[in-house]
Amino acid sequence: MPFEELKARHSVVWGTGPYERVSATIADLQDDLVTRLEPAPGLRWLDSATGTGETAKRAARAGADVVGLDIAPALIDTARREAADEGLEIQYDVGDSEALPYGDASFDAISSSCGVMFAPDHDAVARELTRVCRPGGRIGLACWRPDSTLAEIFRIQADFQPAPPPPGIGSPFDWGREEHVTELLEDGFDLEFHSLESLLVMPAAEDAWELFSTSYGPTKTLADSLDEGPREELRRRFVELHARYDDGSGVRMPRTYLLTLGTRR
Numbered sequence: 001m002p003f004e005e006l007k008a009r010h011s012v013v014w015g016t017g018p019y020e021r022v023s024a025t026i027a028d029l030q031d032d033l034v035t036r037l038e039p040a041p042g043l044r045w046l047d048s049a050t051g052t053g054e055t056a057k058r059a060a061r062a063g064a065d066v067v068g069l070d071i072a073p074a075l076i077d078t079a080r081r082e083a084a085d086e087g088l089e090i091q092y093d094v095g096d097s098e099a100l101p102y103g104d105a106s107f108d109a110i111s112s113s114c115g116v117m118f119a120p121d122h123d124a125v126a127r128e129l130t131r132v133c134r135p136g137g138r139i140g141l142a143c144w145r146p147d148s149t150l151a152e153i154f155r156i157q158a159d160f161q162p163a164p165p166p167p168g169i170g171s172p173f174d175w176g177r178e179e180h181v182t183e184l185l186e187d188g189f190d191l192e193f194h195s196l197e198s199l200l201v202m203p204a205a206e207d208a209w210e211l212f213s214t215s216y217g218p219t220k221t222l223a224d225s226l227d228e229g230p231r232e233e234l235r236r237r238f239v240e241l242h243a244r245y246d247d248g249s250g251v252r253m254p255r256t257y258l259l260t261l262g263t264r265r
Helices: 002-013 020-037 054-061 073-086 122-132 149-158 172-176 178-185 205-215 217-225 228-243
Strands: 044-048 065-070 091-094 107-113 133-144 189-202 251-264
Touching: 002 217, 020 054, 020 107, 020 133, 020 189, 020 205, 020 251, 044 054, 044 122, 054 065, 054 073, 054 107, 065 073, 073 091, 107 122, 122 133, 122 178, 133 172, 133 178, 133 189, 149 172, 149 217, 149 228, 149 251, 172 178, 172 251, 178 189, 178 251, 189 205, 205 217, 205 228, 205 251, 217 228, 228 251
Parallel strands: 044 065, 044 107, 065 091, 107 133
Antiparallel strands: 133 251, 189 251
């Protein structure tokens, strides 16, 4: 089944580099998302597709009772280690956002920072978000828009991929469209949308390439698979994109995203 094959690949690809370095570049997005969901002591909180757990840690620092889940074991290992180093009690589980291992109405708040958007079965993700959120509970999903510079990176990378995605796999950037999210979640949630921007700040465009080609699983996996010539062309196009946003003092690249907030009916 295409979904299962792709998810098995994701569980490895996303853990191939130190993703926490990339996650640190969306700290502004994570801060805003957690603030809007109002973490508090005793609040039962799920961070789905948690990555290395940066959003989960923010909620835990505010006293919420936090569970973080991700499909990539390597990322969960990092999240557990970092939470322990900080003295935070967070339950981190290896698992699938399309089939959450939690009971119905288990959580008061559910977050995802550019995470669940990469699960291939959008309908399954939506069903699970609806199922595990209690009536009156809230969700917050930050997802890159289709016209974002992050989407442009993926379009560049697609030119170097050996094959297109399997049939039936939706674009992750559809989660950045109000119409798509409404179709997925309107039966279970009252929704509101905010179009926002996260700024990537780098000393130079080459530094962005170094970061993504060593630490961002999809880019690293692709770059490592290419022969010298195609890899250099990928690097050139990646650097060229980021150089457009160099104002003379370094790269300041705006990255647009859709913040979906929902209250469970």
